[in-house]
Amino acid sequence: MTTRDRYADGLARLAEVDGEQGQRVIDALQDVAPDLARYIIEFPFGDIYQRSGLDLRQRQIATIAGLTALGHAQPQLKVHIGAGLNVGLTPNEIVETIMQMAVYAGFPAALNAIFTAKEVFSERGLLPVEED
Amino acid sequence: MTTRDRYADGLARLAEVDGEQGQRVIDALQDVAPDLARYIIEFPFGDIYQRSGLDLRQRQIATIAGLTALGHAQPQLKVHIGAGLNVGLTPNEIVETIMQMAVYAGFPAALNAIFTAKEVFSERGLLPVEED
Amino acid sequence: MTTRDRYADGLARLAEVDGEQGQRVIDALQDVAPDLARYIIEFPFGDIYQRSGLDLRQRQIATIAGLTALGHAQPQLKVHIGAGLNVGLTPNEIVETIMQMAVYAGFPAALNAIFTAKEVFSERGLLPVEED
Amino acid sequence: MTTRDRYADGLARLAEVDGEQGQRVIDALQDVAPDLARYIIEFPFGDIYQRSGLDLRQRQIATIAGLTALGHAQPQLKVHIGAGLNVGLTPNEIVETIMQMAVYAGFPAALNAIFTAKEVFSERGLLPVEED
Amino acid sequence: MTTRDRYADGLARLAEVDGEQGQRVIDALQDVAPDLARYIIEFPFGDIYQRSGLDLRQRQIATIAGLTALGHAQPQLKVHIGAGLNVGLTPNEIVETIMQMAVYAGFPAALNAIFTAKEVFSERGLLPVEED
Amino acid sequence: MTTRDRYADGLARLAEVDGEQGQRVIDALQDVAPDLARYIIEFPFGDIYQRSGLDLRQRQIATIAGLTALGHAQPQLKVHIGAGLNVGLTPNEIVETIMQMAVYAGFPAALNAIFTAKEVFSERGLLPVEED
Numbered sequence: 013m014t015t016r017d018r019y020a021d022g023l024a025r026l027a028e029v030d031g032e033q034g035q036r037v038i039d040a041l042q043d044v045a046p047d048l049a050r051y052i053i054e055f056p057f058g059d060i061y062q063r064s065g066l067d068l069r070q071r072q073i074a075t076i077a078g079l080t081a082l083g084h085a086q087p088q089l090k091v092h093i094g095a096g097l098n099v100g101l102t103p104n105e106i107v108e109t110i111m112q113m114a115v116y117a118g119f120p121a122a123l124n125a126i127f128t129a130k131e132v133f134s135e136r137g138l139l140p141v142e143e144d
Numbered sequence: 145m146t147t148r149d150r151y152a153d154g155l156a157r158l159a160e161v162d163g164e165q166g167q168r169v170i171d172a173l174q175d176v177a178p179d180l181a182r183y184i185i186e187f188p189f190g191d192i193y194q195r196s197g198l199d200l201r202q203r204q205i206a207t208i209a210g211l212t213a214l215g216h217a218q219p220q221l222k223v224h225i226g227a228g229l230n231v232g233l234t235p236n237e238i239v240e241t242i243m244q245m246a247v248y249a250g251f252p253a254a255l256n257a258i259f260t261a262k263e264v265f266s267e268r269g270l271l272p273v274e275e276d
Numbered sequence: 277m278t279t280r281d282r283y284a285d286g287l288a289r290l291a292e293v294d295g296e297q298g299q300r301v302i303d304a305l306q307d308v309a310p311d312l313a314r315y316i317i318e319f320p321f322g323d324i325y326q327r328s329g330l331d332l333r334q335r336q337i338a339t340i341a342g343l344t345a346l347g348h349a350q351p352q353l354k355v356h357i358g359a360g361l362n363v364g365l366t367p368n369e370i371v372e373t374i375m376q377m378a379v380y381a382g383f384p385a386a387l388n389a390i391f392t393a394k395e396v397f398s399e400r401g402l403l404p405v406e407e408d
Numbered sequence: 409m410t411t412r413d414r415y416a417d418g419l420a421r422l423a424e425v426d427g428e429q430g431q432r433v434i435d436a437l438q439d440v441a442p443d444l445a446r447y448i449i450e451f452p453f454g455d456i457y458q459r460s461g462l463d464l465r466q467r468q469i470a471t472i473a474g475l476t477a478l479g480h481a482q483p484q485l486k487v488h489i490g491a492g493l494n495v496g497l498t499p500n501e502i503v504e505t506i507m508q509m510a511v512y513a514g515f516p517a518a519l520n521a522i523f524t525a526k527e528v529f530s531e532r533g534l535l536p537v538e539e540d
Numbered sequence: 541m542t543t544r545d546r547y548a549d550g551l552a553r554l555a556e557v558d559g560e561q562g563q564r565v566i567d568a569l570q571d572v573a574p575d576l577a578r579y580i581i582e583f584p585f586g587d588i589y590q591r592s593g594l595d596l597r598q599r600q601i602a603t604i605a606g607l608t609a610l611g612h613a614q615p616q617l618k619v620h621i622g623a624g625l626n627v628g629l630t631p632n633e634i635v636e637t638i639m640q641m642a643v644y645a646g647f648p649a650a651l652n653a654i655f656t657a658k659e660v661f662s663e664r665g666l667l668p669v670e671e672d
Numbered sequence: 673m674t675t676r677d678r679y680a681d682g683l684a685r686l687a688e689v690d691g692e693q694g695q696r697v698i699d700a701l702q703d704v705a706p707d708l709a710r711y712i713i714e715f716p717f718g719d720i721y722q723r724s725g726l727d728l729r730q731r732q733i734a735t736i737a738g739l740t741a742l743g744h745a746q747p748q749l750k751v752h753i754g755a756g757l758n759v760g761l762t763p764n765e766i767v768e769t770i771m772q773m774a775v776y777a778g779f780p781a782a783l784n785a786i787f788t789a790k791e792v793f794s795e796r797g798l799l800p801v802e803e804d
Contacts, residue, residue, distance in 0.1 A: 037651070043668035044658040045635045047723075052647060055715050056247040063707075065240040065276060070205055073198075074241045077206035078213035078248045083348030084611030085248070085648035107309045108197040109206045115188040116210045116217070118514040119316060120349035123301070130308040140307035144197060169519070175536035176526040177503045179327075184515060187319050195311075215744030216479030217516035239705045250646040251712060252745035255697070262704040272703035320511040329504040329540060330469075337466055338473035338505045342512045345474035347612030349512070371573045372461040373470045379452040380474045380481070382778040383580060384613035387565070394572040404571035408461060433783070439800035440790040441767045443591075448779060451583050459575075480743030481780035584775040593768040593804060598733055601726075602769045605734035606741035606776045613776070636725040637734045643716040644738045644745070672725060 022058025033091045072096035076109050080125040081117040093132045103133050103141040154190025161227045204228035208241050212257040213249040225264045235265050235273040286322025293359045336360035340373050344389040345381040357396045367405040418454025429487045468492035472505050476521040477513040489528045499529050499537040550586025557623045600624035604637050608653040609645040621660045631661050631669040682718025693751045732756035736769050740785040741777040753792045763793050763801040
């Protein structure tokens with residue numbers, strides 16, 4: 013497999029998972045760090061998100077949990093909550109994933125993530141969140 | 145629902161999810177912070193792990209991802225990798241969850257978590273990890 | 277003790293400690309994660325902040341120190357700096373608590389927390405901070 | 409005030425607060441980074457721990473809370489739990505301080521800190537911890 | 541050497557490295573925590589940034605890398621990216637330093653830092669970033 | 673450029689920078705997460721460490737600073753302190769890099785990193801550290 017394949021596959025997966033928001037990040041990098049944009053396409057989306065072993069819904073549960081726990085990654089969390097919806101997670105599943113992080117990373121990390129989720133759900137007309 | 149119900153339900157769920165290792169943590173707390181043991185049983189296991197909305201396999205994906213991202217929680221990660229196996233995750237699913245955190249929390253966090261997983265898999269005779 | 281008692285006791289303690297700001301967080305959660313609101317009332321305020329062993333001023337010193345060290349919890353830090361004033365800490369005691377974190381968590385964490393404190397003090401007409 | 413005064417005052421305060429354990433850290437730095445040892449004496453102990461505004465017991469509550477929340481500072485947490493006892497905190501006050509961090513930094517951070525406290529209490533014959 | 545010397549030397553180094561932005565932080569602290577301002581001048585700039593062993597360009601590489609990895613220190617990162625330019629780092633060297641942190645601290649930390657760098661470069665008319 | 677080139681180039685760079693210790697990590701991953709080993713070779717060493725813009729000594733300053741600030745990455749810090757020596761940093765430059773992180777990430781992070789450096793220097797007969 014050539015490097016170009018990883019790039020093409022990554023770009024397609026980025027569009028599928030992150031949608032327009034992912035492309036906006038890629039565009040914003042062009043005049044400052046275009047190679048970072050390329051690596052994002054090639055490594056996370058051209059390598060990791062191509063893998064079998066977990067489906068895309070499971071991968072987004074992992075990503076939302078990890079970004080919530082980190083605490084300092086609100087812009088990426090916002091993109092990936094949208095991505096979670098894009099690949100079929102329900103708002104309630106996303107809320108449950110974040111709420112569980114209150115146990116492991118503390119209530120502030122969970123609260124900040126929930127309010128980021130609220131923004132995304134609001135933009136998509138998904139409030140109030142209903143139990144599945 | 146009384147407090148005693150949360151405690152009883154939590155204790156049962158702790159046994160189901162974390163097995164012996166969870167009980168060992170509870171026991172070790174008795175002479176130093178018995179109420180912290182009680183809160184672990186009541187809140188994470190009596191409240192959060194009782195919830196519908198995610199099944200236990202999804203909850204363990206979230207927990208393993210979050211603990212990997214935190215980086216400083218190796219003893220809890222060890223317990224929850226075991227818990228992931230207890231509730232039906234395959235070793236390969238656990239490896240995929242951790243590996244994805246290389247993207248979000250960096251390679252050191254992912255590497256340390258993988259070596260913790262290797263310990264657990266080795267203790268249970270699950271090495272080498274096979275793709276599903 | 278029933279669950280309802282924890283909720284009622286927690287709500288009273290939340291009002292006493294966090295005041296209006298706490299209630300605003302609880303309200304904002306209602307359409308996205310009402311159970312997270314309930315857990316905040318029941319566990320931190322219904323369990324932990326009910327405990328003897330430390331008085332409320334000591335608890336707020338611990339909370340302000342912990343949130344400063346975490347670094348990613350500015351909204352919660354803002355609420356708890358206000359809470360510190362509510363339970364009787366002086367602005368100077370809050371500044372000393374934050375400043376000490378420069379040693380343990382670095383100057384950026386301390387600086388960001390001090391500027392959050394400055395906002396709270398300014399809103400309450402408590403600037404300039406006088407030594408006790 | 410000359411630099412020498414900060415050093416002398418810091419050394420005295422280090423001995424008072426951290427006892428032998430602090431001196432052991434200072435000694436261990438001599439062949440690798442002696443100036444880091446000097447800065448520890450001059451800045452945290454010669455400047456910060458000389459300040460009025462908080463007494464030493466309050467300062468140790470803040471430090472124990474902050475180090476618990478950080479998660480990666482177990483050796484320093486061990487020294488400062490000992491220091492908390494040295495300046496008059498009870499084992500129970502230390503446990504309460506750590507337990508409160510479960511709310512803000514998550515249960516793993518609190519658990520790891522409690523087991524560090526258990527080591528210190530055990531070395532000093534202070535187990536089981538009694539409520540005050 | 542007297543304390544006054546550290547202060548004077550620190551103030552001169554702060555002006556050289558951080559420029560106006562450093563002074564603005566110092567000024568903003570005067571009514572809330574003037575001693576924190578004094579410590580910033582005396583310890584980081586009066587002690588650490590006075591040391592030989594690394595030149596100022598190397599020190600800014602270290603600082604930018606460290607602040608990027610921390611994740612919660614965007615205001616300080618902004619000041620120190622400016623400082624990197626002030627002491628002679630090229631925009632490209634700063635981008636490379638940040639991009640390398642994608643490996644160790646994850647892509648979100650690197651992305652947030654790159655967008656902070658983009659702001660600084662934009663304010664100084666340094667976009668697009670050219671390879672050296 | 674094909675994927676195989678990245679792998680071959682990455683393996684050569686890994687050997688040059690991390691030496692035997694890097695290979696040991698790669699080997700230890702084979703029965704648990706061989707693809708993580710491959711990604712480490714391809715992305716950090718086949719992409720990032722191949723870049724111009726910073727020389728290898730500057731890259732190790734950045735890496736040592738970042739890993740020190742993270743706090744939870746002692747095994748990787750140990751490898752990269754060795755790598756710093758391999759590419760020509762002096763022990764004193766490594767100590768200065770770590771010591772500077774006391775300002776940004778706090779004294780505990782700096783202290784733990786210094787003691788990791790002490791281990792590496794001791795294994796290579798480089799103690800006591802001399803000023804350059």
